[in-house]
Amino acid sequence: MSTAELRSWLRSPDVKRFPYGAVVREYHSAGKHFVAPELLELLATVRELLPGLRGPWPHVQALAAFLTTALDKPDKRYDYPTYLALPLLQLPAPDDPVEQAPFARTRCDRLTAQLVSDALAFELAALDGRTTLLPQARPDAVVVRKRFRHGLRVLLPALARMSLDAGLTATEPVDLARQACAAVRGDMSYAERRAVGLSILPVYTMHDEYLFLRVLQGFETTFALIATHLRGAIAALGEGEVERAVHFMGSSETALRESSPLFSMLATMQVESFRTFRDFTEGASAIQSRNYKLLESLCRRPDPDRVESAAYRSVPDVRERVLGDQPTLDEAYRAMCESDVVAEDARKPLADAMDSFARTLLRWRRTHYRLAVRMLGEVPGTGYTEGTPYLRAVRDIPVFHSVRVEDGADHETADDHETTGAP
Ligand code: HEM
Numbered sequence: 001m002s003t004a005e006l007r008s009w010l011r012s013p014d015v016k017r018f019p020y021g022a023v024v025r026e027y028h029s030a031g032k033h034f035v036a037p038e039l040l041e042l043l044a045t046v047r048e049l050l051p052g053l054r055g056p057w058p059h060v061q062a063l064a065a066f067l068t069t070a071l072d073k074p075d076k077r078y079d080y081p082t083y084l085a086l087p088l089l090q091l092p093a094p095d096d097p098v099e100q101a102p103f104a105r106t107r108c109d110r111l112t113a114q115l116v117s118d119a120l121a122f123e124l125a126a127l128d129g130r131t132t133l134l135p136q137a138r139p140d141a142v143v144v145r146k147r148f149r150h151g152l153r154v155l156l157p158a159l160a161r162m163s164l165d166a167g168l169t170a171t172e173p174v175d176l177a178r179q180a181c182a183a184v185r186g187d188m189s190y191a192e193r194r195a196v197g198l199s200i201l202p203v204y205t206m207h208d209e210y211l212f213l214r215v216l217q218g219f220e221t222t223f224a225l226i227a228t229h230l231r232g233a234i235a236a237l238g239e240g241e242v243e244r245a246v247h248f249m250g251s252s253e254t255a256l257r258e259s260s261p262l263f264s265m266l267a268t269m270q271v272e273s274f275r276t277f278r279d280f281t282e283g284a285s286a287i288q289s290r291n292y293k294l295l296e297s298l299c300r301r302p303d304p305d306r307v308e309s310a311a312y313r314s315v316p317d318v319r320e321r322v323l324g325d326q327p328t329l330d331e332a333y334r335a336m337c338e339s340d341v342v343a344e345d346a347r348k349p350l351a352d353a354m355d356s357f358a359r360t361l362l363r364w365r366r367t368h369y370r371l372a373v374r375m376l377g378e379v380p381g382t383g384y385t386e387g388t389p390y391l392r393a394v395r396d397i398p399v400f401h402s403v404r405v406e407d408g409a410d411h412e413t414a415d416d417h418e419t420t421g422a423p
Pocket residue numbers: 215216219220266274285286287288289292311368371372373375376386387388390391394
């Protein structure tokens with residue numbers, strides 16, 4: 001029983017020996033929404049001790065980040081970032097030095113591979129009967145096979161860049177997933193294993209919430225990478241380095257495109273499961289995604305009515321940046337065109353890269369909208385319809401003003417079909 005282990009730890013607190021395993025087991029057995037008050041009180045006591053705890057800084061930091069997400073519900077500050085345990089994942093942040101932008105790709109590849117392979121590892125464990133974690137509504141083998149197929153589409157490009165693809169010889173998705181999971185697991189540091197292991201605190205005990213959390217975390221990783229690359233592109237243009245800006249935009253488009261099978265993977269979520277655990281996620285909405293709004297507002301300044309709406313009111317610190325004249329790629333590109341320093345044919349590759357990125361983002365929004373309609377339904381009065389009219393209204397907002405997408409976001413992709421079809 002975790003409270004016994006925790007009480008014993010409290011008698012002689014040592015950050016390196018915090019009983020994460022026992023605490024996480026308790027969270028998993030009931031779901032974060034139903035954790036016993038006794039355990040919550042003990043964890044609050046641990047938090048009070050934090051400022052005085054000695055030990056290596058990464059251990060203290062990990063414990064603080066864990067408590068931020070573990071205590072969000074009793075603190076009444078439960079929201080999207082704490083639901084996703086984002087402080088534990090240490091994504092690239094908007095105040096990181098822009099010179100670090102080229103390294104963000106490596107960090108995000110690792111994290112994407114770890115999050116997606118962990119989602120697949122959970123499916124494998126359930127398939128093999130090796131886990132009792134989140135036992136409600138296990139999906140059938142056909143659905144799970146689809147999860148492997150789509151998950152591998154996201155994993156394999158990252159594994160190739162990480163040079164972890166040499167031993168991936170299987171042809172069957174289930175076997176290939178086993179190989180991929182083993183390759184990623186073997187490559188992880190202790191700190192990475194701890195962060196991935198602690199960053200999954202579902203609110204309830206439905207099997208599919210595991211997938212839901214990992215998919216959201218995977219997309220957050222992609223958004224954070226793109227926001228970092230957009231800052232890199234803006235800085236590059238400021239120094240007249242058009243080729244570097246093209247590189248960052250190309251890399252952003254690739255990252256977003258490669259992440260899109262996550263939607264197909266999530267489309268295999270069982271609607272009833274989603275509607276069941278969603279009762280306990282009240283207060284956490286991706287409208288609070290800072291990384292998505294950073295991405296959007298670094299492309300171009302959002303229109304004033306959007307800045308004043310829930311879209312930006314839900315991410316106050318990003319709104320502050322927007323109101324505080326955060327530079328945008330749109331303005332940087334326009335300034336370059338007006339200055340005439342760069343010849344038109346030298347500007348063309350950047351316009352093309354921005355156009356290509358904008359198309360992929362518009363497609364992302366459309367696929368997201370379709371998936372939301374599929375999961376929530378559109379019938380008035382179900383209680384789930386409020387959000388989809390919002391998504392329909394915002395899905396065509398122009399990504400840039402200086403570079404206009406004429407029509408290209410309209411053609412359908414395989415992932416569009418997967419998100420609307422049956423799982
Ligand atoms: C079951 C699948 C999903 C459903 C039903 C869904 C539903 C919604 C709804 C209704 C909104 C509008 C805001 C609100 O009322 O909460 C929204 C916003 C949003 N969702 Fe999703 N979503 C799903 C999956 C995802 C995924 C996987 C991501 C990736 C991170 C995501 C990212 C976003 C973002 C960034 C917004 C804010 C858009 C904006 O403000 O322009 N959603 N979603």
